Amino acid sequence: MAATRNMDPKKCPMPSQDPMVRNHNFEEVALGYTYEMAVNEARRCLHCPTKPCVSACPVMIHIPDFIEKVANEDMEGAYQILAASSALPAVCGRVCPQESQCEGQCVRGRMKDGEPVGIGRLERFVADWHRQNVSVEPVKPEPNGHKVAVIGSGPSGLTAAGDLARLGYAVTVFEALHVAGGVLVYGIPEFRLPKAIVQQEIDGLRKLGVEIETNMVIGKVLTIDELLNEFGYEAVYIASGAGLPRFMGIPGESLNGVYSANEYLTRINLMKAFKKGSKTPIKKSAKVAVVGGGNVAMDAARSALRLGASQVYIVYRRSLQELPARAEEVEHAKEEGIIFRLLTNPTEILGNDKGEVCGMRCVEMELGEPDASGRRRPVVREGSDFELEVDTVIMAIGTSPNPLIRSTTPGLESNRHGCIVTNGEEGLTSREGIYAGGDAVTGAATVILAMGAGKKAAAAIDQYIRSKNS
Numbered sequence: 001m002a003a004t005r006n007m008d009p010k011k012c013p014m015p016s017q018d019p020m021v022r023n024h025n026f027e028e029v030a031l032g033y034t035y036e037m038a039v040n041e042a043r044r045c046l047h048c049p050t051k052p053c054v055s056a057c058p059v060m061i062h063i064p065d066f067i068e069k070v071a072n073e074d075m076e077g078a079y080q081i082l083a084a085s086s087a088l089p090a091v092c093g094r095v096c097p098q099e100s101q102c103e104g105q106c107v108r109g110r111m112k113d114g115e116p117v118g119i120g121r122l123e124r125f126v127a128d129w130h131r132q133n134v135s136v137e138p139v140k141p142e143p144n145g146h147k148v149a150v151i152g153s154g155p156s157g158l159t160a161a162g163d164l165a166r167l168g169y170a171v172t173v174f175e176a177l178h179v180a181g182g183v184l185v186y187g188i189p190e191f192r193l194p195k196a197i198v199q200q201e202i203d204g205l206r207k208l209g210v211e212i213e214t215n216m217v218i219g220k221v222l223t224i225d226e227l228l229n230e231f232g233y234e235a236v237y238i239a240s241g242a243g244l245p246r247f248m249g250i251p252g253e254s255l256n257g258v259y260s261a262n263e264y265l266t267r268i269n270l271m272k273a274f275k276k277g278s279k280t281p282i283k284k285s286a287k288v289a290v291v292g293g294g295n296v297a298m299d300a301a302r303s304a305l306r307l308g309a310s311q312v313y314i315v316y317r318r319s320l321q322e323l324p325a326r327a328e329e330v331e332h333a334k335e336e337g338i339i340f341r342l343l344t345n346p347t348e349i350l351g352n353d354k355g356e357v358c359g360m361r362c363v364e365m366e367l368g369e370p371d372a373s374g375r376r377r378p379v380v381r382e383g384s385d386f387e388l389e390v391d392t393v394i395m396a397i398g399t400s401p402n403p404l405i406r407s408t409t410p411g412l413e414s415n416r417h418g419c420i421v422t423n424g425e426e427g428l429t430s431r432e433g434i435y436a437g438g439d440a441v442t443g444a445a446t447v448i449l450a451m452g453a454g455k456k457a458a459a460a461i462d463q464y465i466r467s468k469n470s
Helices: 035-042 063-071 075-085 089-095 119-133 155-166 195-207 224-229 261-269 295-306 327-336 447-468
Strands: 147-151 170-174 211-213 235-238 258-260 287-291 311-315 339-341 344-351 357-370 376-380 386-388 392-395 434-436
Touching: 035 063, 035 119, 063 075, 063 119, 075 089, 075 119, 089 119, 089 195, 089 447, 147 155, 155 170, 155 195, 155 447, 195 211, 224 235, 235 447, 258 261, 261 295, 261 392, 287 295, 295 311, 295 327, 295 392, 311 344, 357 392, 434 447
Parallel strands: 147 170, 147 235, 170 211, 235 434, 258 392, 287 311, 287 392, 311 339
Antiparallel strands: 344 357, 357 376, 357 386
16 A cells, blocks of 8 residues: 655654764764654655666665655565665664765755655664564575685675675685774764664674684785685685775874874774773873864764863865765764864974974965866965964874785785775676775775675675586
């Protein structure tokens, strides 16, 4: 029975904590739709015949179908549609950039004064509803007698592992850290993605038969060639991410009080430095500058505020229009009191006689002609030098893949950025039987793009092993 359509041009607002309350705690900011909100929002979907939202989704979720189930109050039916395409729906509903993907193509959003259907919010609601109301154990597929190794337990590795396990493969995931989850546990703060949700998704994969070995640094404990030649794995998927931080190369970066965003967020998220009584050391800052404008910069700045800093700056060399972070994250940061110093670039980090950060020298910028990326190139305004008084600087200007795997795997081709080179979207590398995807190939990108790469690689690995054994 078709649901009554809701023609409200605006999406249902997301309930959230008050900004002046949440900026002092690490509890989740967005509180999620109620049942009634979800049903009402789902009824805004027009069910366009061309389904542009589906083609804009990296994992090709059948979006109108799952939304129709919500509109008709069949929440478990909606979940099954999501789960058929996405291994991590509760995660994607929280952290994926829907505004530039599925929601960016929604016809409702193209109408005059219209806003797209809240696809991400509905995905989150359905995944949470399933977690809270359904306790059916997943059925382990019949083993097909073949083994695959996955290196890295971030979103790309977990997606590939889940898809392969459902096809009957014996899958082992090798994780370098002591906890599985990759960037989902060390990079994204609790207030955006509660770790209990990540753990439940990982537990679901274990119930499918996926084995996860932690504290396994591939390239040091074992090499990829040993996995293939001595341990009987017929293929390897490299999903080791991009965890090597970048710095600007300016004076003062070795001072006490300078962090990479990777280290800062790992101490907080993985090592729980935000919890009272935590033994993980982290600086108790008063004034913090976060250099960069992406989601990682927003996460670091908002975390610093929650740790007690009185002033936190985002220092970014371009304007608000070029800021790469999600609009929602920028809006939340502003609401919480983060100060944006746009068109500003650091030139030196200043230290006191104890070797500690005491300030940052900056210059003002203006936008010139577009560069190779299509964005207007920032140019220094002569004579615009000034100093920002801070005691902590966090560099959030990107990451690159760790060289350990490529340096210990002969014949594995990489590019000048240290990313593994693959032949097409299926992830085949320069070595037979070795596939790669996610940030290890693209450099730091989004969770959903990494998941899309994991799905494509899993399908390619399945085809490779079947053709080899036919």
